[in-house]
Amino acid sequence: MARRSQAERSDATTGQLTTAARRLFGTEGYATTSIDAVAAAAGVTKGAAYHHFKGKADLFRAVFVREQEEVAAELERVALAAPDSWTALRHGVRAFLERCTDPAFRQIVLLDGPAVLGWDGVREIEYDHILRVLTMGMRAAAADGRLADGDLPIRAQMIFGALCEAGMLLARSGDPAAALLAVEAEAEDLLSAFALAQTR
Amino acid sequence: MARRSQAERSDATTGQLTTAARRLFGTEGYATTSIDAVAAAAGVTKGAAYHHFKGKADLFRAVFVREQEEVAAELERVALAAPDSWTALRHGVRAFLERCTDPAFRQIVLLDGPAVLGWDGVREIEYDHILRVLTMGMRAAAADGRLADGDLPIRAQMIFGALCEAGMLLARSGDPAAALLAVEAEAEDLLSAFALAQTR
DNA sequence: TTGACGGCCATACCCGGGGTATGTAACTTC
């Protein structure tokens, strides 16, 4: 192996570890995957893992954060490409639901995340990524007069919960394409809940 | 101890075990509570636990099911006491949110449940309890012309996801009473998403 | 250039806890 700097070695190892962890956590689940298995899949030993991460939960956290970053980036990209704030929301919803097609994403973000990191833990991370993008999108729609006033953070959080459940639902469906349409229709109705015409 | 039948002994022991497990799982979380600790709190040993349950997950499942049964029963009671289908829905929502005030309920049903039993596992159980009651309530509201047509199971599932997130949210709030009002307002708007006046 | 220092990682080990095998006392059945 050619001469490598310490930083290069570190980055390479952490990258191998998080990639392997993402694969194993996503397929086998958090509880049933061992640190040894992750390290072996990454081509290193447990010592390397415990050098870069405080423990198993910390490794999982790194995977979880990277997952959130990628989804948030894609959602932001989709939103920016949309002609107006309302279609930005709709396209974002569709992008999130399609992301839920990935079993590893569901296992890590939707199933194991809350149990491993606690609700405060996932909340803290999501608020800087997925929830941030969603809240911004809803704020823009509200500014455009497409959404009524109200508590936007609470509203975004509840919409997010509904979308997560919808993502699990269509993943279980025998006909994902048809389910996607049905779910999207319901999701649009949900967002329409806050359409301006509605009065309390 | 007086002479007891086998069935009485069994019922007493399983009751002690599930009660102790409910307390420990609810306070310490599933991963950090040991079978030994549960058995000790129940006044028996690990052998008794493994005699009545196939394993740790099975014990958790029993606790989870009982929790669902209790909530479903209360929701049904609240719904039946309501004058019409719409207020039945609203009172049910309130009852569920208040149940989320219990940290043990949140830990067991909302956080650990999906990770331990898998999504299919919780789905199967919830569909016979909370989701069943919610779907029935929405079906009644639809029959009364308070909800538009659509895919009711999907709709109920998504509403349920939103309510779970709302429950976690108001539990974290510094002022639960005020948060309850805000969350209830948003939840009503969500249900209004499917009000008959809405057209797609 | 070199030598000391520190970061990177492997090896060896501890130990808590899920799961199992076996023994024993109490209940049930005939």
Add this chain to the structure above:
DNA sequence: GAAGTTACATACCCCGGGTATGGCCGTCAA
């Protein structure tokens, strides 16, 4: 009341998370 079954307790296995220690190599100052 003897045989068989149920309801546990006890002792044990072993996987796996976490830690301690040592060695290799890049880094940096003199």
